[in-house]
Amino acid sequence: MATRDTDWDGVRLHVVTGKGGTGKTTVAGALALALATDGRRVLLMEVEGRQGIAQLFDVPPLPYAERRIAVGPGTDAHPGGDVFALVADPESALIEYLQMFYGLRHAGSALAKLGVMDFATTIAPGLRDVLLTGKAAEAVRRKDGSRGRTYDAVVMDAPPTGRIGRFLNVSAEVSDLARVGPIRGHADTVQQVIRSPETVVHFVTLLEEMPVQETLDGIAELRTLGGIRPGAVIVNMTRPLALPSRQLQAAAAGKLDQAQLAIGLKSAGLDDSHGLAGALAAELAEQARTTLGQEEQQQRLDTAGQPCYRLPWVSGGIDLAGLYRLAWALREQKAA
């Protein structure tokens, strides 16, 4: 297998978080595709029961089972690999866990019927989260006889930035509640995976005030938890405005020379009789103000000192072609 030179060589669990509306699921999907190269096997995992992966890859709703859903983009030199998907829910994970470790097949279903998941999510939300992170840890560690590790990488579409610290540190929280006992042992194992150098947490953001603030807060929070590694900041939906800085400033201030636009439009054979130059100048002015605001936000992000990738805005919404485009963009920037 060809050696790679990416920013995350050696990382096997990529946790992808982001504020709602930043395109976290899309980026997780693109990252899974990008990682699926040279015959590598990648598991893309969803934990919030939204069937976001199925919608993204345009396949029917996915069950609690690992299914191959896509092939990573390949070239002659570097053929693609396989992307598998798993929709993990705490109830199925609990039943599987009981069966795997205690051989309790029917007990699990009985517990589910009695409302044990209500119990778990209510009284000890940590229990729910530890089942989900536990499933990811299991997939990371799983081996099958012939080829060593079952998956070369696991990408988790994780809860939003506001909850990520608690979600990942949950094993520690469970440990606080359960000082001894089997659940404690399980939590400790999960914690080892989450806190190993094989795990990083990527933050998806837009260049807007709130998502940037949450990203910075989230990175700072992870740092206080000790051993949970912040990964990249992935700026999604960037739409640079191709104007020299001087013009950008002028446009933002509403001082763009409309006569210039009128000249340009005339050369292009467009008729300016409907006030086209004025309307286009208004569009430029708005976009210029947005762009200047975004530059400010980018500088704030840079203070976090994490690697930063930029993904282009895909006009008209994300379809499969758009998703592959984002995957290539991630590879070009050595994210995968």
Place this chain on the structure above:
Amino acid sequence: MTGRPSPQLDVDRLIDDRRTRIIVCCGSGGVGKTTIAAAIGLRAAEHGRHVVVLTVDPARRLAQSMGLTSLDNTPRLVQGIKAGPRQAANDAEPAGSLHAMMLDMKRTFDEIVEAHADPDRAAQILANPFYQSLSSSFAGTQEYMAMEKLGQLRRADEWDLIVVDTPPSRSALDFLDAPQRLARFLDGKLLRLLTAPAKVGGRAYLRALNAGFGMVTGVLTKILGTQVLRDVQTFVSALDTMFGGFRERADYTYQLLRAPGTAFLVVAAPEEDALREASYFVERLDTERMPLAGLILNRVQQVPAAHLSAARSLAAAEVLQASLAGNTQPGHAVRGHPGTGHAGADDDAPARQLTIAALQLHADRMTQAAAERRIAGGFTAAHPLVPVAEIPAQAEDVHDLEGLRRIGQSFGSD
């Protein structure tokens, strides 16, 4: 929009109607719910209402935009409210006011415990590790406490309009379901099972120990260990005495949401995910017979030069690019000299560059606007009777009352 146009949602009429006492803004995360709630609150206050906005989102910038350094569990008065057109016309009518607060879920939960249990018992509950976990982290707790706070504000009767911003749930429906789930849990079968030994002692517990229950406690002991189970039992029995009517409380808030004077506004951005959630929510409100006022479609792309199509715009940009490639040598950047009187091809280069940027941007915006219309059209086709109000995308984040006011202007005809 495809098909029949949706009825126009008149937010001004809603806030001017004194019978409207509660406005609930719901929708999935990241659609600008909190900002919309604040903008509605401000607009209503400037229309003479006495408003409190209850937010659950720690949006520092938003707090600052209302002139508050931070928001907390107590309603704070927002300064700088102007008298609206109605006050100007009618001096007899007093000006409105705006308060804002942010839900502190743990504080609110603690207050319920303190209000309903004797001091010893309250201290015991507050110190229990399971209580601490439940009160500070369970997502449903936030929803429940938001509803609890809404009930408190309503009973206080100090404001004639309460605007609620719902928690940033993964799904808009959580906000309706979570309180019920918490209530169901707190008087559920499993809970009674767990409290049985603590309440009536070992012997009765043994009697209740039929095959199913025995297996369950056996399994729980296996997973959790006996110590944890004991902690849980202590916690639950402590809660049990206090939350006898937990379900009734949840039912009360449910009724409050159904009462006349409550209006739901579903907020969505013109994106697939957000509108899918909005659809679910609209259908759910209908099922629950809760009063939906309409959909607020936030951040809609505005295109001032709408009469120039994306295709023509791109074609024109290509013409200019071709002309530039033919006319300029590489590295020969011509700075315009306005007023030299010579309008040669090279002098036009900056104008053409600028125009290319403008045309490409315009094509992007037209494409985006078309995609938004198609996506929104899916919603309006499925829900033709739901009134819709569109809020234009803002070029910058909202920084001040003026920014909120600008959003509010899309609510009405003035």
